[in-house]
Amino acid sequence: MHGSDRGGERAASPPAKAAPGAVVVERITHHDVPEICSLYRRVWEPPHSPPLPAELVKSWQPAALEFTSRMEGVTYFAARRDGKLLGVIGCEVAHGNCHLVDLAVDPEARRQRVASALVASALEWAHHANAVEVWADTLAQFSAAAALFKHLGFAECGVLHKHEWNEDVRLFERML
Numbered sequence: 001m002h003g004s005d006r007g008g009e010r011a012a013s014p015p016a017k018a019a020p021g022a023v024v025v026e027r028i029t030h031h032d033v034p035e036i037c038s039l040y041r042r043v044w045e046p047p048h049s050p051p052l053p054a055e056l057v058k059s060w061q062p063a064a065l066e067f068t069s070r071m072e073g074v075t076y077f078a079a080r081r082d083g084k085l086l087g088v089i090g091c092e093v094a095h096g097n098c099h100l101v102d103l104a105v106d107p108e109a110r111r112q113r114v115a116s117a118l119v120a121s122a123l124e125w126a127h128h129a130n131a132v133e134v135w136a137d138t139l140a141q142f143s144a145a146a147a148l149f150k151h152l153g154f155a156e157c158g159v160l161h162k163h164e165w166n167e168d169v170r171l172f173e174r175m176l
């Protein structure tokens with residue numbers, strides 16, 4: 001089982017008491033779901049989001065019930081600073097690889113290494129889950145995501161043309 005709550009257990013073990021202002025990444029619980037859904041709504045709405053196919057926006061702004069059902073197959077981590085939610089990432093482990101999904105950082109918290117901290121936790125989780133490769137896909141138009149993955153040592157390994165609602169998708173991978 002790699003659902004995210006396991007009776008409320010937190011898998012990533014932060015310091016007993018985080019220093020003020022430090023970014024802390026923890027596995028999410030069901031209590032976090034409303035706040036996480038609200039973050040996804042903010043991230044994928046104007047003025048922060050570019051115009052995107054409505055079908056994509058709908059799936060990237062899940063309602064609480066829908067997100068809860070995703071947690072059955074995906075392990076999510078949240079980054080917080082002084083208790084405030086800054087970003088989220090999901091890890092879907094299957095067939096010896098880990099697919100990074102639903103990565104988003106609060107527009108007000110970008111370029112502060114929040115996504116880097118989330119990906120680092122995801123890599124650690126994938127390693128413990130015996131994955132040997134981690135991969136991510138992102139719309140070709142999302143230059144920040146591509147820059148992030150390259151910065152974190154991922155190699156670009158392909159493009160799927162008109163793959164998601166007519167949008168090109170770039171693929172990135174990193175061996176563990």
Ligand SMILES: CC(C)(COP(=O)(O)OP(=O)(O)OC[C@H]1O[C@@H](n2cnc3c(N)ncnc32)[C@H](O)[C@@H]1OP(=O)(O)O)[C@@H](O)C(=O)NCCC(=O)NCCS
Pocket residue numbers: 043103104105106109110111112113114115116117136137138139142143144145147148149151
């Ligand atoms: C992509 C995203 C997750 C990056 O989050 P972030 O917390 O700002 O990223 P980090 O601060 O960890 O960035 C680390 C490095 O990645 C690169 N990078 C990140 N964002 C970048 C940008 N907008 N432009 C250029 N390089 C960027 C830089 O090398 C950066 O290091 P630096 O700030 O020292 O130059 C964030 O912009 C976001 O949520 N975008 C909208 C949602 C999205 O695209 N999700 C990804 C779908 S796969």
